[in-house]
Amino acid sequence: MKWVWVFLGVFLSMGTLSWGEMGLEVPEYDGKDRVHVLNAKNYKSIMKKYDVMVIYYHKNVDGNRGAMKQFQIEELALELAAQVLDDLDDEDIGFGLVDEKKGSAVAKKLGLDEVESIYIFADNEIIEYDGELAADTLVEFLYDVIEEPVEIIDNDRELKGFFNNDEVIKLVGYFKNEKSRHFIEYDDAAEEFHPFVKFFATFDPKIAKKLKLKLNEVDFYEPFMEEPDTIPGKPYTEDELVEYIEQHDRPTLRKLEPHSMYEIWEDDIDGEHIVAFAEEDDPDGFEFLEILKEVARENTYNPNLSIIWIDPDDFPLLVPYWEKTFRIDLASPQIGVVDVEDADSVWLEMDDQDDMPTADELEHWIEDVLRNKNLNSLDSLKDHYSLGKLLQN
């Protein structure tokens, strides 16, 4: 595949600084091959060389010109990621490719089952990455992977930092110290979900008091909720923690993130998603998001409700595609139901952006959506779902 490099030698290096200014150079791809092609003979010895191994399990592209080009681009993103991480001091991170056809023996041995996914082998754990295949998103995810699975909260400012990040599923436990048997069970459970679920702990009784935690107790925070749930039955074994988290890992409101976008999209409910678009940095979007959070908090125990919040700022290149596909205007907030099989959708009509629905009205609409279940019956209510009509019900 060397001939591609001739044209792509400087792939993704687009930053420019004035002459004589330094300190902000975006890396250029240097053309060196760093990504290994893994086969039954070499995979063990190659994987032994690295602390972390990132393996792209890809479709076989032989004889398909379009797929081949696509694959070359993907390979380049991995090469750039490998080059950038080559400079990292602490960890050796290797990259490899396993072809669905030619590498089927390796795939079987390594337990790779979903083609087009990236598997990350780190510390005896296998992490599946089902996000954007872009160098920056993948590299940022890998920094999280190599961090410790449990973050310790030592003081009030760090506690404020803990509360500040409310967009992810997180847990916090209070333990005697790092050697505590119960902390070790907690740490082991953390490894199972790392880095998707964030685990925190404190050994400080004053911090624990502020978190309203008893010794060996763990609280579970759903995204965007104000109050946590205390996991019952302390002290817990690793298995008990794992089971609890698995039963609660689909939040009532969850944010679409580039590093897990496909994973979340594939986790539909009866082939549908309730999707809300809101730009947090915009006052209108912020307002709508506040209403949405209120509804989510009211319905946190409804297992049939999981709203995906998309901030258009995080996916600028998808905005015109969504506007066209869903026939909506993303300049204002939107909420709708999307059929993931054909991208058919119905949207709540919010004509006047100065007069948004109240949390009650929005809840009413969502209840109606859940009751009608499939889009055909929703569709019969017209192309656009009108709030006014709903309120007459």
Next chain:
Amino acid sequence: MKWVWVFLGVFLSMGTLSWGEMGLEVPEYDGKDRVHVLNAKNYKSIMKKYDVMVIYYHKNVDGNRGAMKQFQIEELALELAAQVLDDLDDEDIGFGLVDEKKGSAVAKKLGLDEVESIYIFADNEIIEYDGELAADTLVEFLYDVIEEPVEIIDNDRELKGFFNNDEVIKLVGYFKNEKSRHFIEYDDAAEEFHPFVKFFATFDPKIAKKLKLKLNEVDFYEPFMEEPDTIPGKPYTEDELVEYIEQHDRPTLRKLEPHSMYEIWEDDIDGEHIVAFAEEDDPDGFEFLEILKEVARENTYNPNLSIIWIDPDDFPLLVPYWEKTFRIDLASPQIGVVDVEDADSVWLEMDDQDDMPTADELEHWIEDVLRNKNLNSLDSLKDHYSLGKLLQN
């Protein structure tokens, strides 16, 4: 340049969804040429076709193989941006190239002066974009460009949204209504700084009261400050507002953003930057950022102090480069002084990440840095600046 497309036809399309799932397709470049090459003959008629024209004023690359490749990649980023925005309903956004040598006549007529910059012509204003030349960052910036320059705050939730975004320079004014002469002056001033500085207004006396604003009064909010400054001498003309903002447009603490990274980096003070690395989503980083904000608030009127805060999460590909260039570990927060000519730097030694400097200690260090002015004298204090040593002074 057609031959490039053969290999790059699917450039940047790396997202994959399971079979039968729709609604999340990252756009692929379709290979169609949309970016115009502007010359003295065609530029007027081409620019007339669009509401917004994005012009990349680039170096001449004839005879330089490396620069040519680099330029092709940049062109591709622009082509992808043009394609994505082609689907936009509201506005026609055109893209053009002006060659430093071949297009010098056009450059002169359009007033382009900084080579390697992007100039955006919209509503009789010229906006210089000096950020990352990547399709997503540029497209996101263009969405901001086509928004109204003044955002109206109608209710309490929107007011909360206004306060929520404290990372940018923003202004808010209270006016009678949209037709008010004073609002029109304010709106005209907004156009001069749009979209870099955010302008808000309210026509609601209750909201104005919560903002402590009198009629026709405008408050100026520096990033990360708790209290605004009221611009003196209300009511203001456009020129008075413009002058005030120009005198206050270098904040005490500012965040490096991809869309303006080069502009900020080039705005050094005596060839140096005080740079702080802190990951906001990490408790340690959050803690350090809180201390930094405290120092910035104490020193908001010091014209010689402007700290650049970099969240490593925003620049994942640059992290190993910075760690190598500055010889620091970005797993923990860092603060240092960087010479922009040679990227030479000295950093505050924070050995124990559990015991961060207090705001006073950090302020002491920064004062010392400003007093010593150039890195040579700082360097004589050793490779790393030790907090312990400083406190003995």
